[in-house]
Amino acid sequence: MPPTSGPFAVLPEPPYYVVTFASERTDGDNGYGAMAEAMVDLARRQPGFLGVESARGADGFGITNSFWQSEEHIRAWKRVVDHLTAQQRGRRDWYRHYAVRIGVIQRAYDFSQESP
Amino acid sequence: MPPTSGPFAVLPEPPYYVVTFASERTDGDNGYGAMAEAMVDLARRQPGFLGVESARGADGFGITNSFWQSEEHIRAWKRVVDHLTAQQRGRRDWYRHYAVRIGVIQRAYDFSQESP
Numbered sequence: 001m002p003p004t005s006g007p008f009a010v011l012p013e014p015p016y017y018v019v020t021f022a023s024e025r026t027d028g029d030n031g032y033g034a035m036a037e038a039m040v041d042l043a044r045r046q047p048g049f050l051g052v053e054s055a056r057g058a059d060g061f062g063i064t065n066s067f068w069q070s071e072e073h074i075r076a077w078k079r080v081v082d083h084l085t086a087q088q089r090g091r092r093d094w095y096r097h098y099a100v101r102i103g104v105i106q107r108a109y110d111f112s113q114e115s116p
Numbered sequence: 117m118p119p120t121s122g123p124f125a126v127l128p129e130p131p132y133y134v135v136t137f138a139s140e141r142t143d144g145d146n147g148y149g150a151m152a153e154a155m156v157d158l159a160r161r162q163p164g165f166l167g168v169e170s171a172r173g174a175d176g177f178g179i180t181n182s183f184w185q186s187e188e189h190i191r192a193w194k195r196v197v198d199h200l201t202a203q204q205r206g207r208r209d210w211y212r213h214y215a216v217r218i219g220v221i222q223r224a225y226d227f228s229q230e231s232p
Contacts, residue, residue: 006140006177006213007138007140007175007177008138008140008213008215009138009215011217014217014219015219018134018136018217018219020134020136020181020221022123022124022125022169022171022181024122024123024124026229053138053177053179054179055138055171055172055173055177055178055179056171056173057171057172057173058174059123061122061123061169061171062171063169063170063171063179063181065136065138065179065181091227092227092229095227095229096228096229097124097226097227097228097229098226098227099124099125099224099225099226100224100225100226101127101130101134101221101223101224102221102222102223102224103130103131103134103219103220103221103222103223104219104220104222105136105217105218105219106218106219106220107217107218107219108215108216108217108218109215109216110213110214110215110216111207111208111211111213111214112212112213113142113208113211113212113213
């Protein structure tokens with residue numbers, strides 16, 4: 001598991017894979033908060049996991065980008081999520097709508113005010 | 117895909133390109149709100165622009181994913197942004213830290229409670 005830098009994922013040089021999960025929450029918690037936290041903890045322990053970044057506004061719309069070593073690692077993670085959400089509360093209880101896009105990151109750069 | 121998207125981008129079938137922009141805001145507005153809105157309006161009018169999704173939490177951490185037809189369209193958009201931010205307040209006034217990752221989305225799926 002890579003070191004974390006506040007809300008930012010610390011990632012290797014590209015290429016690596018991304019899952020962007022955009023979602024609009026339903027009203028009420030319905031066990032979402034606890035499950036979301038457990039999901040992130042579980043993702044961090046998955047093979048091929050590189051990092052995750054997440055933001056949700058007061059309007060209930062959120063984006064989570066998770067980063068992975070390969071598409072096979074992403075497929076394995078999806079099987080874990082599908083299994084868990086079939087056992088417990090489903091994503092369909094938590095989200096009005098969600099959109100998932102999967103791809104490969106080819107280049108990256110960043111900026112920090114703390115940089116020398 | 118729903119006809120009216122709200123905060124969701126309505127995108128064509130993959131492949132298409134993505135810019136994920138993760139950022140942590142500085143304190144205070146410093147002209148950020150007006151500029152961010154103008155930027156999105158301008159992006160929407162750029163050649164090759166497909167859509168944008170954005171979320172920022174109360175902690176100041178936000179993610180904006182914008183989607184484009186090609187890498188060349190992304191490079192052209194970056195030139196516009198660099199030009200604007202050089203003329204006006206720079207990104208360096210608005211962000212403590214940001215990370216940009218550019219790649220290609222290869223597959224996508226979504227779910228809606230309103231789906232038949």
